[in-house]
Amino acid sequence: MPNLSQLLTTKSSVEYKRVFEHCRDISNELDGVDGVYIVGGIVRDLILDRAPGDIDLSVVGDAKAFSQELAARTGAASPDESQFLTFKIRTSGIFSDVSSIDVVTARAESYADSAALPDVSVSSIDDDLKRRDFTVNAMAISLAGSDWGTLVDPNNGFGDVMRKRIKVLHDSSFVDDPTRIFRAVRYAVRLGFKLDSRMNELISKSIANIDRLSGTRVRNEFELVLSEPNRVEMLRMSEEIGLLAAISPGLRIGTKALQVLSEQSESDSVELPDLLAITTFGLNEDEANQVVQRFDAPPASGESITGNAQLAKHVAVLDQPNLAPSEVAEILREIPLASINAYILAGPPLPRRDKLVEYVEKIRFIKPEITGDDLLEIGIPQGPIIGQLIDVVRRAKLDGKVSTKQDEIELAKSRLPGFLAK
Numbered sequence: 001m002p003n004l005s006q007l008l009t010t011k012s013s014v015e016y017k018r019v020f021e022h023c024r025d026i027s028n029e030l031d032g033v034d035g036v037y038i039v040g041g042i043v044r045d046l047i048l049d050r051a052p053g054d055i056d057l058s059v060v061g062d063a064k065a066f067s068q069e070l071a072a073r074t075g076a077a078s079p080d081e082s083q084f085l086t087f088k089i090r091t092s093g094i095f096s097d098v099s100s101i102d103v104v105t106a107r108a109e110s111y112a113d114s115a116a117l118p119d120v121s122v123s124s125i126d127d128d129l130k131r132r133d134f135t136v137n138a139m140a141i142s143l144a145g146s147d148w149g150t151l152v153d154p155n156n157g158f159g160d161v162m163r164k165r166i167k168v169l170h171d172s173s174f175v176d177d178p179t180r181i182f183r184a185v186r187y188a189v190r191l192g193f194k195l196d197s198r199m200n201e202l203i204s205k206s207i208a209n210i211d212r213l214s215g216t217r218v219r220n221e222f223e224l225v226l227s228e229p230n231r232v233e234m235l236r237m238s239e240e241i242g243l244l245a246a247i248s249p250g251l252r253i254g255t256k257a258l259q260v261l262s263e264q265s266e267s268d269s270v271e272l273p274d275l276l277a278i279t280t281f282g283l284n285e286d287e288a289n290q291v292v293q294r295f296d297a298p299p300a301s302g303e304s305i306t307g308n309a310q311l312a313k314h315v316a317v318l319d320q321p322n323l324a325p326s327e328v329a330e331i332l333r334e335i336p337l338a339s340i341n342a343y344i345l346a347g348p349p350l351p352r353r354d355k356l357v358e359y360v361e362k363i364r365f366i367k368p369e370i371t372g373d374d375l376l377e378i379g380i381p382q383g384p385i386i387g388q389l390i391d392v393v394r395r396a397k398l399d400g401k402v403s404t405k406q407d408e409i410e411l412a413k414s415r416l417p418g419f420l421a422k
């Protein structure tokens with residue numbers, strides 16, 4: 001096996017190097033630790049000279065004692081023990097490049113059923129690599145003093161990195177874990193790799209298993225796609241291989257939405273609700289509701305998906321000339337901002353667009369100065385009238401009929417003179 005020690009030293013930042021060296025020292029000093037490896041994406045990224053993400057370590061032996069010692073030496077808090085023999089060391093306040101170090105006990109996994117969580121048992125590094133998704137993610141580099149830098153690559157991931165291909169380790173990989181279909185798309189596009197020739201066949205055979213994933217898992221995977229800089233290519237590929245339709249039959253990405261997303265891809269600052277609203281632009285109400293249901297989406301995400309169809313029902317009214325700002329506000333009040341933004345970007349260039357822009361930039365910020373307390377003070381009784389009166393004042397303010405706080409109070413007084421304190 002080649003020795004990649006140079007990747008651990010010259011190609012890694014000071015912080016990564018420091019962690020690797022702690023690992024080497026601990027493995028030398030701690031009884032019960034028979035091997036320590038960096039595994040998965042970090043190995044792939046170091047070979048490709050891409051900035052690696054967080055550090056994934058696989059420990060053969062006592063991973064708990066190892067991770068406690070590593071946390072102590074890096075100055076981090078005691079690790080969180082998550083699922084089976086997995087430890088997370090949070091280093092975000094300590095390092096700038098590395099926000100966490102995940103330590104797993106080298107294990108074998110088996111799947112009793114498609115899309116179920118795997119059964120896990122402690123095992124060797126080779127078995128730990130065998131349970132993984134793709135050959136390029138199934139390599140490890142030893143950090144132990146005796147064989148520091150040795151590549152462990154029983155599935156020829158190194159060859160596949162050179163050939164630029166994404167290949168599963170075995171034919172039932174997507175059946176075991178259908179989230180790997182999303183992952184295949186992400187890695188192929190992100191790395192500029194091709195899917196191995198058999199992958200399309202394996203994907204079509206197992207695509208129906210997407211149905212077996214929980215809403216949260218499907219949504220997480222979909223949102224990970226949206227969070228990538230190359231999301232447009234990934235969405236195109238997802239559509240091509242039938243992944244979007246497998247998520248929900250009506251889910252598709254319109255040409256206009258793709259165009260808008262490609263214009264935005266350069267910027268990382270687009271928020272998730274905006275991305276969801278643009279991606280689902282053009283879905284009708286039923287289709288949008290089905291997607292929300294399938295994603296088991298929390299309210300904020302759900303609204304961004306259904307908001308487009310809701311807006312589409314009322315938006316034509318905004319083409320009317322001479323519409324008062326208060327009427328614009330009335331129409332748009334219940335529509336999520338992300339859906340309005342999506343319509344501005346992807347909707348037709350009709351007069352409504354100017355009204356939407358005016359609403360987003362100006363109208364929605366206009367609020368009356370008076371409060372409920374001011375109204376109580378002039379004698380209006382506690383209760384729903386207060387809110388209704390404030391709404392009257394808000395409309396007047398939107399339409400420029402009142403400007404100062406005193407104007408607002410006078411208006412309120414004029415509407416219910418019978419209630420006023422003498």
Ligand code: CTP
Binds near residue numbers: 041053056177179
């Ligand atoms: N893995 C897997 N099957 C999954 C999820 C993860 O086999 N469904 C394995 C892969 O070996 C992967 C590793 O667990 O490399 C870590 O997973 P993750 O952090 O999601 O991926 P990374 O490869 O680190 O990639 P990324 O750069 O996307 O974070």
